Structures are given as C-alpha cells and as structure tokens.
Amino acid sequence: DGGITQSPKYLFRKEGQNVTLSCEQNLNHDAMYWYRQDPGQGLRLIYYSQIVNDFQKGDIAEGYSVSREKKESFPLTVTSAQKNPTAFYLCASSTRRGASTYNEQFFGPGTRLTVL
C-alpha cells in the first residue's frame, strides 16, 4: 500500500526534552510538509521541502527543525525552544515541483504530542 506513515500516534514527553516525529512516504513524492494543528483550529505550516537536502521555513518554524536527507523521509524535531509544543502534528507530501498547477497533498494520520 502506498501512503504516508507517521509514528508514533501518541507521544508524551517531559518539558525541556527534544523530541523527533517520524514521517515516511512511499509515494515517490518530491515535496513534503509539516503542519501543526491546535484544538478547534486549522493547520499551520511549520516547514516544507520540495527536494532532497533542501527545505524552507513555514509560518511557525521557531522552535522546530527538520532534515531531508532522503526523498522518503522528513523528520521533524520539536526542540525545547518551542514554548507550547503540545499539539497535533500532521505530515503531508505531494508530487508538485516547479510551476506545476496541481498540488494535491496527501496527509499522514498525525502524531499527537503531549508535553507534560
């Protein structure tokens, strides 16, 4: 089955600890994205990557870091500098590169992070 996997589904961490969220896709998509969702709110873009070894900050990148060493993988690290890390984190991928006018994003099931 092709798709996007995120692990774990639920994650608990103590305040002050860094934590890395996994995102893997086998759709052969070039672009990958990380979003954060707070209760009752829409999605906000944290980071995105359109090609291996390259990524850009989204609207709320402070306190987060990413890497894109492989096409299939786009892990997100929530650092201790993120002031309010408890949230639902969603990873997505799409085929789009360059000036393509089509950009359907496929989303993973999400990771719910709780910082105690």
Add this chain to the structure above:
Amino acid sequence: DAKTTQPPSMDCAEGRAANLPCNHSTISGNEYVYWYRQIHSQGPQYIIHGLKNNETNEMASLIITEDRKSSTLILPHATLRDTAVYYCIVWNFNKFYFGSGTKLNVKP
C-alpha cells in the same frame, strides 16, 4: 497572500445537498482554490480544486464566482459520513493557507 473566510459551522439533512461557502476576496489571478476535509483526528483529505471554471468530480462540485472572490463547495447528496471540517484553501504556488474551516454536521 490571500486568506479565506468560512462560517464556523453548518447543518445539513442527510440526503440533501450541502452548500459550503467561502470568501477569498483578496485572491490573486493565478492562485487556485482548493477544498479539503478533515474527519475528526485524521489527516485532511483532498476534495477538489479550481482556478476560474466550475469543477466537478465524484465527490463534489466547486462553483467559483466570476470575480473569483468567493466559491461554494457542493456535496450533492450528503451522508452521515460527510460530517467533517471542510477547509477552503488558497494556494499561491508556494504554501497552502488553511483557515479554521466549516464544521459540517449531517443529521439523519
């Protein structure tokens, strides 16, 4: 960058058409309108997108006004499984901008 405005919630009777409005009055000429929906605690799912013309697929229809300042997503025969949050998004070839969406409640 264009942003969207949607009503926070709507009700619809099962079997009836659900018409979800979206205002995107600052949209630029080359920006697309996308619709996604999110069933509780899952990742969003693509529904449909368009630029100027009305679009239809197996899930829904998208009606975009001539001035492109607003659009309507139409689910022709809503079922209970269509209960979800529906997001109207403007895509500027760079980022998606998700608003708070419309919570559609389909009732028996």
